[in-house]
Amino acid sequence: MNYEEKMIIAYEAVVSKKMSFKEACTKFKIPDSTLRDRVKKGNPTKGRRGKNATLDQNESEKLTNCIMMLMKQGYNYTIDELCTLSSQYVVSIGKRKHDKPVTKHWFYLLCENFPKLKELRIKLTQMDRTQTRDLTRVSSFFSYLSSCVNKHDLSERPCSIYSLSSTELSYSWPYAIREVPSHEEAITLFICANGAGNVIPPWYVFPEGKSNLDINRLQEDCKPGFGFLAEERLFPSEIFLKYLTTHFLRHTLPQDHKILLVDGHDLYVSVEILEWAEQNQITLIVLPADEYKTIQPLQVDCLSSFERLLTENCKASMSGSQLERSALCKSVSDAYQQAFTSEEIQRSFRMSKIFPIPTEMI
Structure with missing residues (x-):
């Protein structure tokens, strides 16, 4: 220094x-x-x-x-x-x-x-972001979200309002999700759904250390999702751009303007991302950190169910202390289908007040 x-x-x-x-x-x-x-x-x-x-x-x-x-x-x-x-x-x-x-x-x-x-x-x-709950930031967020919804005439188009979240996975038991051992590089799972209850297939980011993987076998294991092998030292925004260009656009309607809510603490958004999003009719909105668990639709309800189901699936698939990649992906896929149902996703968007937006939140 x-x-x-x-x-x-x-x-x-x-x-x-x-x-x-x-x-x-x-x-x-x-x-x-x-x-x-x-x-x-x-x-x-x-x-x-x-x-x-x-x-x-x-x-x-x-x-x-x-x-x-x-x-x-x-x-x-x-x-x-x-x-x-x-x-x-x-x-x-x-x-x-x-x-x-x-x-x-x-x-x-x-x-x-x-x-x-x-x-x-x-x-x-x-500033100390974690000290107190700042309601002005929540108000700013909802005001900005409301203005974007009105600007692009999306008040009756929940199918165009998406929420993205990510979580970390591990091959080790009992650390299949979130609590990844320090000696092991995490696998990142991207999860995205819209207010109409539609969920995009899972997208896995495998660490660069697994560079000897057979790509064809990797994609076969990840179906119906997609696996991405991250290169060394990629910034979060570079991985996010790869997700947007190869996966998000592929599973959304290209002619529609879309709002995409993302987690700020993962530093996905960058100058390059914002320029790309504007060119592709996407408005990126960052969720306030201190209210993340109450206004991130997927965090409100669906993710907790997904994590519980995934843990149960992984436990049932274990043979020793390590999961095979195919078993982990199969466990993810099964839990994904059970947790992210149309009804649950729509309910999560309502509970988080993302769609529809109550008048008192603006």
Whole structure:
């Protein structure tokens, strides 16, 4: 960690009142006077971004607009998440490599040139997303969702409003779902359904470590779903784009405008994703983190049933401590069909108030 990175972390700790000046300076071995000066000026960096910055003006504005749009929807990203979002963008346009992500220092310097981001930066240093339930974020989310529904005339078209969730799977028992052992790379399962009760077949993301897999055999095991072998160091947004282009579009009506609700904590949404979505008549909306389990339709009811059924299926299919891939996929497929019925999905959308949207939520 270099000097500027230490200064930024110390600055954040002091501004958020997690440390005193003395504690921060002692821990990070930085000058007290410098830290006090930067806190007084409200700027953790030593200066403005120079002309040799990674992004040009147009690229910087694209990234800024993406961040502001996501924040407007009601999801409060942390500094670390915004750095990851920025890294995804600069890598996607060829300005950096995967192993050279942007730092907090880089992001703070970007903020200095954009007033909106500068205001956001101050809020971020004081924010703790998990401390309290912020109803204003929920209101912002539903207001934005309602405006999108009205804009595209979808108030009577639940078939065009989709919700996407993901969960992790493992070959190890009793860790078949969610609780993946630290020594094992997780398999990610994408689940997507719409307000009319239609569910898209499951989409599996197998880790790069399984690169010796027979692809044909893999797809056979995954039927009626689809298996994707993730390459090393792919960003979540790159995997998500693969899902959208190869699976989501394939199972939805191409001529219809669609709203797709996604989980913000998985960092699926990026500048590249938003541009692609606009070109393909898809509006992406990020669910507020602190209300995720109450307004994510699939989380409200269906996923708990799916996880219970999958656990039972896996237990019945076990022969030893490891599941075969074919047995795991078969267990997923059976649980999928039982849990994600049309009636249950529609009920989940109503319970989460995603469709129809009650007047009091707007």
